[in-house]
Amino acid sequence: MRTAVVTILIGCSVHTATAQVAPPNDGRTVTPKDTANPEAHKTLFTYRDAALAAGFAALTVAMFPVDRHIAESLQDPDLRANRFLEHSAKGVEVITSPGAFIIGGGLYAVGKLTDKKDLADLGWHGTEAVILASGVTSFLKGTLGRARPYVMTDTNPSNFNFMKGFGRGTYGFSPAGQKLSASDYQSFPSGHTTTAFAAAAAVTSETQRVYPHAVWFVAPVMYGGATLVGLSRMYHNNHWASDVVLGAAIGTFSGLKVVRYSHAHPDNKVDRILLGARVIPHPDGGATLALTVPVP
Helix, strand or coil: CEEEEEEEECCCCCCCCCCCCCCCCCCCCCCCCCCCCCCCCCCCCCHHHHHHHHHHHHHHHHHHHHHHHHHHHHCCHHHHCCHHHHHHHHHHHHHHCCHHHHHHHHHHHHHHHCCCHHHHHHHHHHHHHHHHHHHHHHHHHHHHCECCCCCCCCCCCCCECCCHHHCCCCCCECCCCCECCHHHHCCCCCHHHHHHHHHHHHHHHHHHHHCHHHHHHHHHHHHHHHHHHHHHHHHCCCCCHHHHHHHHHHHHHHHHHHHHHHHHCCCCHHHHHHCCCEEEECCCCCEEEEEEEEEC
16 A cells, blocks of 8 residues: 655644554554453454443433422532632533643644654544544434423423424523523433543543553543533533433443454554654754545
8 A cells, every 4th residue: 555645734834754654663652462362352342432432321220200300409609609610610621622622732733843652542532433423423313303401491301392402493582681502402311421431431441551561540531521521511500410311321432442343453444544644854943644534
């Protein structure tokens, strides 16, 4: 297969890059193979995944009968007046979106600039997981058209409207006088929670691969932070509890599967292009990002 190199200007000067082939060993950490035993086929989905999916599905369904009660409890005047809770909730939401993309992109960029292969790997796969999870969530949000808790006076968690999240239908005003739009019917599942859990799952999986001794610390921090994001969305009355549970499920699976697939198929085109990119410094202080693009 032929390859072509595409150059992107990072600095202020332009240089022409010649065609080249990415080196077979890109410097990233890999798990040594056991040559004494036959290699087992590494499937993308396992029985453990099925059990995890069943657990998330059961929890999502279990939340429906108590969605209203939880939403009303979190709107208690004393809770809403707590400035610490309000600022904390806003903070974790901003860290998640747009923070997840900024942090992921930043880690990728730093990894490339400093030639830290595993750091670039972490940044890209975390971002890739968030993109995948967000795509799934956006489709469900628009298709199912569930009204957010603040949309109706009686706080009705059963208000689903097919395709209304994509702009189909008519919109009025909320009890607070707010003019409603399609975004007010995109409650199920929670996008912020999806993003937070996708990042948490990807980071934890990459840590398990590169620094397994650090997982005991990284996993609770990442998943704990993702849980706080879900709680903040309910605290702000933007989501039902069942929205948050389903968002956590989608995000978790996206993060786990992106990392698993990427390292089981290190020659996939997306990783070959982005993780195979090289930063070529220039004497005048600029630099060129060279991407090796497979050409059929």
